[in-house]
Amino acid sequence: MKSSVRHGLIVILALAGAFDLPAKNLSDYQVGDLAEANIVAPAALDVPVTEINPAAAARAPAVFRDFPAYATNALAQDFLKAFAATHEEFLSTLQQKYSRTVLDDKLTATLEFGYLVKNFNLLNRAFPLSSELAMQWAQGRSGSQIQTNLLARLLAMMHRPVCADEFPPGFTVSESFYAVPVAQPQQIPALNDVELSGHLIKAADLTSVSRLRMLFRHSFPKEEQVFANAYANFLRPVCVPDVELTRQFRAQSAVQIVGTTHYAAGQIIVPRGAAVDAKSLAVMAQIRDLIRLPTETPPLMSPAIVGQSSLPVAAPITVVEAPSPALTAAQFRSYLGWLVAAVVGFVAASVIAILLARRMTYSPVNSALPAVGEPADYAPQISQAVKSALLDELAAIRAELHAAQQTSAPTVFTTGSNGNGAGHTSGETISANGREQCVAGLLAEAETLFAANEYENSLKCFEAVLALQPEHPGTLVKMGNALERLGRTDEAIACFDRAIAADDTMIAAHLQKGGLFNRLARHQEAAKCFEQALLKQRKTNGVSA
Numbered sequence: 001m002k003s004s005v006r007h008g009l010i011v012i013l014a015l016a017g018a019f020d021l022p023a024k025n026l027s028d029y030q031v032g033d034l035a036e037a038n039i040v041a042p043a044a045l046d047v048p049v050t051e052i053n054p055a056a057a058a059r060a061p062a063v064f065r066d067f068p069a070y071a072t073n074a075l076a077q078d079f080l081k082a083f084a085a086t087h088e089e090f091l092s093t094l095q096q097k098y099s100r101t102v103l104d105d106k107l108t109a110t111l112e113f114g115y116l117v118k119n120f121n122l123l124n125r126a127f128p129l130s131s132e133l134a135m136q137w138a139q140g141r142s143g144s145q146i147q148t149n150l151l152a153r154l155l156a157m158m159h160r161p162v163c164a165d166e167f168p169p170g171f172t173v174s175e176s177f178y179a180v181p182v183a184q185p186q187q188i189p190a191l192n193d194v195e196l197s198g199h200l201i202k203a204a205d206l207t208s209v210s211r212l213r214m215l216f217r218h219s220f221p222k223e224e225q226v227f228a229n230a231y232a233n234f235l236r237p238v239c240v241p242d243v244e245l246t247r248q249f250r251a252q253s254a255v256q257i258v259g260t261t262h263y264a265a266g267q268i269i270v271p272r273g274a275a276v277d278a279k280s281l282a283v284m285a286q287i288r289d290l291i292r293l294p295t296e297t298p299p300l301m302s303p304a305i306v307g308q309s310s311l312p313v314a315a316p317i318t319v320v321e322a323p324s325p326a327l328t329a330a331q332f333r334s335y336l337g338w339l340v341a342a343v344v345g346f347v348a349a350s351v352i353a354i355l356l357a358r359r360m361t362y363s364p365v366n367s368a369l370p371a372v373g374e375p376a377d378y379a380p381q382i383s384q385a386v387k388s389a390l391l392d393e394l395a396a397i398r399a400e401l402h403a404a405q406q407t408s409a410p411t412v413f414t415t416g417s418n419g420n421g422a423g424h425t426s427g428e429t430i431s432a433n434g435r436e437q438c439v440a441g442l443l444a445e446a447e448t449l450f451a452a453n454e455y456e457n458s459l460k461c462f463e464a465v466l467a468l469q470p471e472h473p474g475t476l477v478k479m480g481n482a483l484e485r486l487g488r489t490d491e492a493i494a495c496f497d498r499a500i501a502a503d504d505t506m507i508a509a510h511l512q513k514g515g516l517f518n519r520l521a522r523h524q525e526a527a528k529c530f531e532q533a534l535l536k537q538r539k540t541n542g543v544s545a
Contacts, residue, residue: 026284029276039270039284041263042447043481046515047283048530053254059174060253063194063246064163064239065187066179071238072158076151079234083147086127090137093120102140113138121226128230154234157216161201162238165208171241173203178249185240192539194249209237260518260530265451285537286508439468443475450478455485473503477512484516492516507533 024036091101097116098107107113114131121128129137136143161179178198180189189197213232220228263269263283270280446461462479466472480495496513499506514529 026288029281029284031276031278031281033276035270035272035274035276038268038272039280039287041265041267041269041283042287043265043450043478044515045263045283045286046260046511046518046530047263047279047286048260048511048534057250057254060250061175061200062171062173062177063198063242063249064161064177064179065182065185065189065242066161066199066239067182067185067187068158068238070184071162071236072155075154075158075234075236079151079154080147082127082234086124086129087137087143089124090120090129090134094138103138105139108135108138126230126233128227130224130227150231153219154216154231157212157235158238160207160212161205162207162209162212162236163240164237165210167241168243171243171246173206176200176202177206179239180242180245188242189245191245191248191252194245196539209235260515260526262515282537286511439465442468443478446478446482450482450485453485455482458482459486471498471502473499473506473509476502477506477509480512480516489516489520505536505539507536510536 026039029035093116094101094103103113117129117131117134120134130146133143133146136146167173177200178194179201180193180198182189213235216232216235217225217228261279269283269287270276276284442461442465446458446465449455449458449461459479459482462475462482465475466479469475476495476499480492480499483489483492483495493513493516496509496516499509500513503509510529510533514526514533517523517526517529
């Protein structure tokens with residue numbers, strides 16, 4: 001009985017070795033989780049190594065919330081409201097003094113009218129009247145031209161960054177600061193908005209509201225200073241310091257790249273059972289970018305192009321007619337169910353065969369088996385048999401899928417021309433409903449060839465993918481890796497540049513380009529690439545320190 005249990009365990013372990021799939025997606029891991037399977041690098045990776053630099057944090061710009069439109073609108077509303085209220089009050093004063101609101105020129109030229117205006121200003125220090133404005137109102141005019149001139153002079157002072165006279169405790173401004181546009185002072189921008197939409201301004205250009213009011217008063221002659229002092233009070237800040245956002249931005253700026261860690265293709269990043277830390281989590285995020293495929297079609301559904309040197313580079317693909325699906329989800333589940341059933345049946349048959357063989361060890365006919373009491377190691381043979389059976393089953397399912405695609409709707413993609421500009425459908429056409437499967441199959445074949453160091457053949461597969469989906473960033477990055485292995489570094493750099501042009505947020509493209517420059521001893525260019533990768537990661541994930 002013990003022997004039977006031991007052989008059953010051998011079968012299970014052999015099957016696990018032949019069909020070892022990770023039980024958890026990379027995107028599901030968090031810091032502190034235990035790896036459920038070995039997490040390995042699918043290709044060569046160069047990961048930036050960072051450190052905290054307090055000096056860089058101190059030099060980082062402060063962050064202000066900038067709302068000039070809100071401030072100028074509020075200034076205009078307050079000024080016009082005060083102007084109208086003062087006008088009404090002055091007319092009421094005229095009514096009480098002269099029993100009318102409109103005076104003639106002789107009356108407005110008297111000393112009595114002058115004393116009336118002077119006493120009115122003593123009682124209305126918030127908005128005193130100049131002699132000219134008081135005379136226009138007394139003569140029945142609106143004084144709109146004076147109103148417009150005063151408001152224009154106020155608004156002209158608001159074109160610069162203006163802040164309060166004092167900063168919050170602990171808040172400092174270095175050589176420059178970011179003014180992040182917001183609709184109103186209470187709106188809190190995101191950390192990503194600082195560099196994305198903020199304006200970097202020299203600290204010398206920042207003006208306090210007290211200094212702004214002083215500059216406004218100096219623009220008036222000496223005899224009008226009493227009016228200038230009152231009007232200057234309408235000036236107000238157009239930006240306010242954001243203490244929390246400044247803290248986050250400076251903490252983020254303190255993280256600097258000091259080097260790189262290189263991972264070879266196939267190198268274990270996190271062993272099975274080990275805890276995931278922040279560094280390995282960042283590497284796993286880059287792996288997800290590196291292995292990003294153009295479709296979500298399972299590899300089992302992708303026809304592999306084996307023995308075919310390359311596909312012709314065709315003219316831009318044109319969809320003739322919307323196709324019907326080549327393989328439904330129900331069909332795929334059916335095929336997958338047959339595969340699982342085949343594996344379970346094979347395992348059961350293997351266990352029964354082992355038990356029967358064990359019972360027959362005493363027979364003199366079976367002289368090839370080990371004698372009773374001698375240890376028998378069936379694991380290698382069982383593992384090989386299980387692998388062979390799985391491969392045969394996969395090949396059969398792939399053949400059935402290929403046949404299903406061939407018998408699907410006759411709609412085609414035109415991939416060439418017949419010389420007179422008219423499209424044609426020849427042997428070099430691909431069914432529309434098989435295009436995505438073909439792309440995924442080509443990528444799977446290319447990665448297999450790359451892992452086997454067959455870089456020329458993998459390059460041909462990548463070129464075939466680009467013929468079907470031009471400028472796909474993930475494929476361009478992998479093609480650049482293959483070109484580098486072939487020593488064609490200039491072409492590899494061009495591929496990475498095309499990937500960045502197609503998707504500037506793809507961190508893997510910046511990292512692979514930086515790694516190539518680093519290996520070419522072009523360290524300054526490599527540092528720029530790694531800095532771009534770190535910047536893109538911050539902007540994409542919204543990471544704050």
